[in-house]
Amino acid sequence: MRRWLVGLLVIGVLGGLIALAAISTLLGGVGSGDFMFGAPCGSVLATTDPREAPRVAVRVSDLDAEQRAIVEQIIAIGKQRRLPPRAWQIAIQAGMTESRLHNLPYGDRDSLGIFQMRPSQGWGSVAQVTDPVYEINKFYDKLLMVPGWENQRPGDSAQAIERSAFPARYHQWEPLAVNVIGTVGGDVTEYVKASCTTPLPAPSEVAGRAIQYALGEVGKPYVWGATGPNAYDCSGLMLRSYQSAGVTLPRVAAQQYWAGTQLPVRQAQPGDLLFWGYDTSNPDTIHHVAMYLGNGRMVEAANQTVPLRQRAVNFDEHELMPLAVRPGVPVAKA
Incomplete structure (x- = not known):
């Protein structure tokens, strides 16, 4: 009887190990806690925490004609400058946060336009900071001066430019920006560097x-x-x-x-x-x-x-x- 019980125990243990091995193979090593996988540098990066979701969810289909036109300009100018989709995403998130992607003729103190640029702070003249082509190019100029912008969370790069008192608010627009680029951005592969990777969240241990x-x-x-x-x-x-x-x-x-x-x-x-x-x-x-x-x-x-x-x-x-x-x-x- 004892040998029989030992035999069943051994079979049970082996069966459990086989099952765990099967799951491990299926996961390809996922679940180690420090496992990371990469996204090409400059690709869009949507790592939104549900706690940061906008109070009122905005979908691509909700954008009005002016918002859609500004998004298209952001992407078109980004492509002309051979900037990767991450740059377009940062601009879209910044614009959505600062003006809801409208070219506003007003703002806090002398802030104006899509990105609420201030003439008094050297961003340009009133006419310039309300001209979408100038505004978008100026934003990209400033972005290229941010160290590591291609490798960090898009909202962090937007904050480095805008210097908001509420730095986390740019993150909430990640899903919208990614969906917008997916909808109107066309083929983005030629604008993404394939020679380097940036970390994305590790697959869950659960x-x-x-x-x-x-x-x-x-x-x-x-x-x-x-x-x-x-x-x-x-x-x-x-x-x-x-x-x-x-x-x-x-x-x-x-x-x-x-x-x-x-x-x-x-x-x-x-x-x-x-x-x-x-x-x-x-x-x-x-x-x-x-x-x-x-x-x-x-x-x-x-x-x-x-x-x-x-x-x-x-x-x-x-x-x-x-x-x-x-x-x-x-x-x-x-």
């Missing part, structure tokens, strides 16, 4: 547990509005998977999009959430969420016609949102 839970539910039925344990809808599966790992998510997919660190979808890591929307420039239209597993695979509760499943995913899929979300991960500090 990702492995969330993945393990989700994979354990594969085969169960899809039921709209269900959150387990016998059936799930798409967001219900994500909710319970991360709940099993100690992370609380909102109930519906559109809210889950704002419930963690955002990053470019092509840099998604195992455990990150992928989203689909009818309008990829407007997160309000999100209708589906799934969990990325790595190596072009994901797990999802798709619809009533199929049970919970794994399937292949392509980052060029129709309606796939430009940002993935990493639940439970704080913002990486520059």
